[in-house]
Amino acid sequence: MSKFGVVVMGPAGAGKTTFCTALIEHLRANRRSCFYVNLDPAASEFTFEPDLDIKELISLDDVMEEMSLGPNGGLIYCFEFLLENLDFLTIPLEQVTEEYLIIIDMPGQIELYTHVPVLPSLVKHLMRGSLNINMCAAYLLESTFVVDKPKFFSGTLSAMSAMLMLEMPHVNILSKMDLIKGTIKRKDLKRFLAPDVNLLDDGEAAKKRSKASEVSFDDPAATTNIMTGASFDRLNRAVAQLIDDFSMVSFLQLNVQDEDSVGAILSYIDDSIQYHEAQEPREPKEDVEVEVEG
Known part of the structure; x- marks a missing residue:
């Protein structure tokens, strides 16, 4: 039988562990089982103790001390070591049944998800072979980013x-929605849920960039051109156009303090991994005849 899981990832400070905690609370409230895996070798505090913790295999502090590596290099070393010892994950996860949702909490260094081939190798191992986990990624981005x-x-x-x-x-997922409540109009926020290049043409910032573009930008290092000048504007427009051309990214809104919000995110995760389609239908309870004396 297939297993089911979600990999929670995103940049540092996006609220990944907080989301994992809210997800576990929601699952328990709805009498649904989960298996919590921590793959952040630097994490130390948890509301719910992980069922499987990478620090039992290797920790970032030990690697940095013994290998004289910095935080990023040490993290890559930890994951390379994990790939050499995949039985640490395989053996416990083989015991997990299809009724469970496997929640994997990842570290915040985005190079793991963008240009280092370590995580793709790990994902392939989890989704194929003996584990055969139907898995999706939940990528969190802090909602305060919409202000800039x-x-x-x-x-x-x-x-x-x-x-x-x-x-x-x-x-x-746009996380921490409670932090921008009242700072941006709802109709304006909807435009960020399906981002396109036209977002750069709105607001005071666009006007400032337009004025800056009229100034000569022969010297990109000039104070007037850094972060506000025409070169910076063209770079952002190129990035936005690339995202628009691919048309792959859209966001859901998350407020971990709102149970309905967490439940809505979970429903999207379940649809992605086809959780409900694999569950066997339950037989309705048979009517019990009650004898009446008299």
């Missing part, structure tokens, strides 16, 4: 890069 459009498109590009590199079903 270049930053938003940069985050969207990283989400698209992960989609192309991992080649698996994807659910992209």
Whole structure:
């Protein structure tokens, strides 16, 4: 039988572990089983203790100390070590039945999802062979990015890069929606859920860029041209146009304090991994005849 799982990923600070916690709480409230896997070798605090923790195999602190590596290099080493010891994952996960949702909490270094081939190898192992897990990726991007459009498109590009590199079903999520409540109109927010290049033509920032583009940009390093000048504008427009051309990325909204919001995200995850289609229909309870004395 197939197993079912979700890989929770995204840049640092996007709220991945918080989302995992909210997802576990929602599953337990609905009497549904889950198996929580932590693959962040630097994580130390959890609301729910992981059922399987990579730190039992290797920790980032030990690698940095013994190998004299920095945080990013140490993280890559940890995952390469994991790929050499895949039985650490395989043996426990083989015991997990199809009724469980396997939740895998990933670290926040986006190079793992964008241009380092470590995670694609791990995903292939989980989705094929003896494990055969129907799996999707939940890519979280902090909703506060919508206030800064270049930053938003940069985050969207990283989400698209992960989609192309991992080649698996994807659910992209704007997290921490409670942080921007009241700062952006609902109709304006909807435009970020399916981003396109026209977003760069709105607002005061676009007017400033337009004025800056009229100024000579012979010196890209000039103060007036860095982060506001025509060169920067052309770069952002090229990135936005690339995202628009592929037309792959759309976002769901997440507020972990709202149970309905968490439930809605879970329903999209279930659809992506075809969870409900694989569940056997339950037989209706037979009517019980009650004898009446008299």
